[in-house]
Each structure stands twice: as structure tokens, then as C-alpha cells.
Amino acid sequence: MNTETQNYLINTMEPLLSLGMAYGLKYPVETVREIWRLMFENAAHDSIGACVSDTTNEDVYMRYKQVRDIASNLVELTLREIATRIGNPQSKEISLTVFNPLSTVQNGVVEVECYVPQKKFGILDEQGNEIAYTILEFVDQTEYVLNQGNILDPSKDIFIPNKVYKAKIALQLNDVPSVGYVQYTIDLHRNTLTELIEQKREILENEALQITINDNGSLDILDKKTATTYRNQTILEENGDDGHSFNYSPPRNDLKIQSIEFKPVIKVVNSAILEVATITYEMMVPKDLEERAEGIQSTRLPVTIVVKLAKGQSTIDFEVAIDNRWVDSHRLCALFDAGIASKVSTADQQFGLIQRPVVRRSEMDLWQSDQEKWNEKPLSIETCQSFVTLNDAQKGIAIFPKGVREYEIVSKSMIQFDLLFLEHTVTWERKI
Secondary structure, three states: OHHHHHHHHHHHHHHHHHHHHHOOOOOOHHHHHHHHHHHHHOOOHHHHOOOOOHHHHHHHHHHHHHHHHHHHHHHHHHHHHHHOOOOOOOOOOEEEEEEEOOOOOEEEEEEEEEEEOOOOOEEEOOOOOEEOEEEEEEEEOHHHHHOOOOOOOOOOOOOOOOOOEEEEEEEEEEEEOOOEEEEEEEEOOOOOEOOOEEOOOOEEEOOOEEEEEOOOOOEEEEEOOOOEEEEEEOEEEEEEOOOOOOOOOOOOOOOOEEHHHOOOEEEEEEOOOEEEEEEEEEEEEOOOHHHHHHOOOOEEEEEEEEEEEEOOOOOOEEEEEEOOOOOOOEEEEEEEEOOOOOOEEEEEEOOEEEEEEOOOHHHHHHHHHOHHHOOOOOOOEEEOOOOEEEEOOOOEEEEOOOOOOEEEEOOOOEEEEEEEEEOOOOOEEEEO
16 A cells, blocks of 8 residues: 555656646645655554554554545546646547656556446547547446536536446557646547457467467467567465564475466457456465465465556556455465576665675575574565566566565576565455
8 A cells, every 4th residue: 555655646646736736726735745744654664564453554554545535636636627727629528638647758558437428439639530448347327426416507508418437448548748638539429449359369469569378377478579488477376474474484384386276267358459368266275374284275265367468568467356365374476487597686776776686695505504593594585666677688577566565586587576475364456
């Protein structure tokens, strides 16, 4: 929550509030100051590590919730204030304004939520060119939307649709200016929808990459630019955690279980701008450390991986959802095999880049010389701020986490990214 909330404040809220100020809106200085005060209250050593009592954790969660709610409402209010003042002669009935809070011009596919009066419609840019979109989710909210709120000015004609749908759509963007916006028109008399169609072949492909989903759920990824294939990617590995609330500690009698040991259910859909694969596992794992020591796998661990490949993009989006209600004292990691023999990994930190040895040889030599003096084997679990990469002179791969910032090079070419790091049972979702 800290990572996701902090990224939202820095990369979305503050640039958009500054954009609003440039257009004459008042910058809410005191409200932003209160937001950061709440964030700093959660930055205490134990609070941010979740190494505290359940009662204290509830307080920590509530601060993050307050920050999220205040910040998202500030952003929505600011964007509404700007969007309703744009003089766009192309916008006849309904407009859709896309804002870019980043410092560079943006192209590609983004996902947005909007309210629309019908399923099929056209999206046009300011020059009247058609913009392709794909519907990802579509929910009828007619009764909820039309039966709330009051008409403030009865003398003013307003558009009241017969139906209102809440739609999550993927939208093809072109040249959205840095710290700026593009306003599109939703034309109810046209149709630029490109629908998701289920595919029989288990392949995702665009101009830059081809992803083949193997029978065991792992991925073979072809980089078309370098003609390099990275095989057996995104294998999930579950194992025990015998540590306390502060850090991970491998059990004395561990049992490692990989997703490729189970038969997945695979579904692939695509449209002209987006390809999506859903890979679902029903893993069987030990319910606790006692079962793990005995090699018993009695408990369900349902896991779903969603892989998205958008038109023209050279990055792959992964979403991992884990139903973790029945398992205790364990962790779940994602494995990415770079196929690169490297002595160091490179990651970013607060003020720049850092290279770390893949194997801490001196520490390992000390541990092997007299293991009785050590409480546990030294581990090379490291942190990053927003990415970690392995590379050589010819190629490289990078992982960009949106949640957990912890990784380990488990061999000279394999990056392991922690998805779960738990002592207690909760339900988590992580995006990479």
C-alpha cells in the first residue's frame, strides 16, 4: 500500500494539481500537507514493515486509506474542473479527457473507467479521427446512477440517457502531451469498438514480442528485435517461511513447490489493440510448517496470472492474484530466467543505481566455515525502488514491480521476485 500510494501521490496527484494551478485553479497546499503528514506517520520502522500488533496495523491501514481517498478525490475534482472548461468544437455530446501527468509524450494502450449510455460507440480525437478501444468490463448501473443526485438548475437542458453502463476500456492513445491532455469525443452514432475474441492458440503477439504459453503455464518469450527467446518464464515457486515479522527465514525442513507441477487452465483473448492470457492454477501446498517438514500437501492455494500484451509495446504486464486464506508461514515468488550469466544485478535506489553481487562470496565462506555460530544461512535478498535488471553486452531483461520491492538472484541468470512474504493468512494481489 505504501508503494502504490506513494507512486500515486508523486506521479499522478502532484503533477495534475500543478497542471490545475497552471490553468488558474487553487493549489490545495494544506490538504497536500496533511496527506504527506499521514504518509510520514506510517513511515516508522515497524509500521512500514508491518511488524506491529494487529491493532496498530489497523491504524496504519486507515492512514493509507485516508491518503488514498483524499488524493483520488482531489485528482478527480481537479480533472473535472479542467475538462469541463475545455473548448472543444469536436465534442458534441459526451467527452472523454485523457490526462498525462508524466514528463514525456505518451503513446500506447491505457485502461480507463468511464460511464457510457450504450455498449457500442465511437471515440474520435480532436481532428475527428477514429480511436480504437476494447471493452474489458461492462456493468449496468442505470438504477444506481439515475436515481441519485438532484438537478441543480431545472431550467437548463441536460442529457439524461435511458441506460448508464460503467465500462472499463483499453484505449489506443496517440501523442498525449507531457503534463497535458487530449480530449476525445464519444460519438453514439459510430462504432470504433474492437472486441476481445477468444483464441484457440495459446500465443500472444504484437510488433515487438511473441509469447507462447506452454502446457505447464510457463511462458516462452521471443524478443523479435534481437531474435532472442527467453524460455520458461513466470514460474511460481511456493516455499516455507520460518522467520518472524521482520524478515524471511528458510525453514530447516523446507518443501519447494512450483506451479509447473500442476495443470493450469489457460484462456487467451485478443482484440486489435490488446491480447490477454489468463492462467489459473489450483496449487496444493502444506498448510503450515509442520506439514511442510513431513512433505504433506493438503491445502489449496488458488493462483491466477493475467498476462497482457498491448499493441506496439515492448513490455509485458503481469497481474498475480492469490487466495491465501488457508496457508500459513510461507511465501510465493515469481521466477524470471534472464539466460544471462552475470556476477552482478543492477537496481535503482532512492538517489541512483546500485550494482550488487549475485553471490556474497565472503559471507558464504564465513557461514560454511562455522555454521554453528550462525543463526541461519545468509541470504542475498535485495530491494529495489522501481526496477531490477540482469544484462550483458548484448541483451538484458528488467522487472518493474508495482508493489513488493524485493528480489533475489537465485542463480547466475534467474531473478526471483517475492509476491507473498507472510507469517499470517490474508488475501493479496500483486502486479508486476
